[in-house]
């Protein structure tokens with residue numbers, strides 16, 4: 293795919309203006325030349341996400357894990373921005389906007405699922421759902437058609453589209469790391485129509501840990517550090533290969 | 540021993556005996572309850588959504604995609620009377636998914652969900668309208684929600700060749716997600732089986748390919764059968 297357009301990008305904050313040489317691995321222990329990682333603790337507020345029988349609630353556990361992952365990524369020299377740091381529930385677009393504001397960002401959305409083999413972790417990249425065409429029947433069935441574009445720019449709703457291949461690569465590289473740390477996890481990333489990725493105008497990966505059904509929350513909190521390591525290594529590998537899709 | 544005490548002890552012994560007997564009976568009932576769960580669900584569906592029969596029904600081996608473990612699907616062939624009319628045929632298949640899982644563990648859609656409507660547009664787009672229970676009772680999670688959508692998409696595409704895309708509505712309305720994660724605002728691509736024997740739309744092998752499959756995935760992960768279409772350019 294050709295270099296994606298970046299219509300959603302606004303003036304990036306000063307700390308992220310440096311662009312990496314595309315074919316060169318980022319130097320260690322500095323944020324220069326490294327993407328800003330927008331870490332999204334999914335759900336929040338009235339959206340609890342998955343709930344386990346032992347009382348584990350996805351929105352709370354995922355925030356706790358995100359904080360540990362953030363600390364570990366920062367220790368490794370990445371700049372990290374959290375989509376939420378409390379029990380708020382920013383909209384999908386508000387979360388995406390945090391990544392879209394940077395010129396060179398990677399969006400990582402953290403989840404804990406209801407099902408799956410406990411202890412396994414999956415990385416997902418977005419397989420965009422086709423927007424609904426405005427047909428008479430669709431209209432009769434209350435199917436919304438896409439919002440019109442004001443300026444000919446690709447629609448916000450389809451912001452992920454130009455980045456899908458880049459997202460796929462990063463997701464595969466992260467999944468390869470996850471497979472080493474969390475046995476039983478798949479070797480390659482999974483495509484899925486993840487709503488939280490659709491508005492992101494940057495490489496985006498959703499990561500789901502299985503699951504809220506584990507007997508104790510300890511195994512989930514213990515996953516945070518190896519999870520951070522897998523994310524960092526996956527991102528570093530994608531930068532080394534020059535494959536993040538950033539311009 | 541006073542007569543009253545004897546009487547009391549006797550009554551107590553009888554009560555304990557009765558208790559033990561009913562306890563055994565209770566255990567037996569609980570055990571039976573589990574076995575009955577699947578058939579009770581079927582019975583409930585007989586009332587909620589009775590079998591659909593049409594004049595063109597022919598009993599065929601339908602490929603139904605049930606859950607095979609917590610995160611994957613496996614097709615099974617069951618004898619099912621299916622209509623020649625694509626809409627009725629689709630409704631019969633959805634009813635099978637809802638009402639006929641061989642075991643509760645193989646269920647992919649909430650037992651309480653009801654198909655309220657099913658339409659097919661001239662371009663092969665299927666619109667499936669479900670009751671609120673589909674959204675309310677599908678466990679929240681990317682894996683779990685995708686499994687639900689996959690089982691529907693794979694089952695329809697394997698048995699109704701006319702279908703090209705699937706749109707899922709909840710109570711007549713478009714919803715943002717199924718249960719907090721999987722996007723229902725667009726269409727899911729359906730890929731009818733290629734006309735060669737033994738082909739199917741789903742990876743049959745579980746995903747344990749060798750490590751390091753980074754650049755180009757050689758195997759498809761178990762829940763990856765879902766393939767929503769990319770927008771045209």
Ligand SMILES: [Zn+2]
Nearest residue numbers: 334341403404
């Ligand atoms: Zn989630």
